[in-house]
Amino acid sequence: MKKNDIILILILLCIGGAGFFVLNLTKDSGSIVNVSIDGKLTDTYDLSVDATYEITGYDGGKNTLVIKDHEAYMTEADCPDQVCVKTGKIHRVGESIVCLPHRVVVEISKEGEEAEVDTVSQ
Amino acid sequence: MKSKKIAYYGLCIALAFVLSYVESLFPTFIAVPGVKLGLTNLVVLIALVKIGKKDAFFINMIRILLVGFTFGTAFSLLYSFAGGILSFLVMMLFYGKNQFSVIGVSVAGGVAHNVGQILVAMMVLESKALVYYLPVLILSGTLAGVVVGILCGEVVKRLPNHTS
Structure with a gap:
């Protein structure tokens, strides 16, 4: 192996890595918010309609989902860890907010595409 | 000398053909179409180093045609030719300058093929x-x-040195 080989390989790895990163950051905005509880799709909301929804999760836990300005986020959850609230705002296809204690998954998808609920984990 | 060359052509094409088949047996590990090892490029590379540019190109084209007709469709043949020709041109470029080892040439070819x-x-x-x-x-x-x-x-290290 020559020095040029290593340079070439590193450059290609950088291009590939950078491309991967950039393309994922600029992924399409979604249009649909899918809410599933305990692995089952329960509600589908329009991402372009501003609203506040109360989600009753597994074991009666409550989450407050807000859709505003084409973004979805959790404002409240009656669980101790508050991970879903800290996740912040999502709007790109494939992005999700997960609340493990209540088994709630909020995922963004696009019209015409099926919600990408992980079939393996179901 | 000519019959010897024909024998080498036949050998290389047969080997490339078998490797194409072997590769089609591998399960796809990643859900991205096009991700594969490119074992057949091994034969093209060896031909390039041991026999010559023209010969390697010829072997590559015949290989794509045969494999396309056997395992593929008209469309996959089109993709294969696009990948194969671009990959070969890029490999020529990298090989000709003599600044890369066979690994660099192979990497350039592999990426060019996919792109x-x-x-x-x-x-x-x-x-x-x-x-x-x-x-x-x-x-x-x-x-x-x-x-x-x-x-x-x-492989090249272990091959005898009287092919041309």
């Missing part, structure tokens, strides 16, 4: 969404190229 296929697929399917595959295919092409390049180096 060529995606570009043709984008044109045929008129879909920009395929761009998302590009980074993955560049990465996989690089890694596969390293593996094939190392293999090629080892």
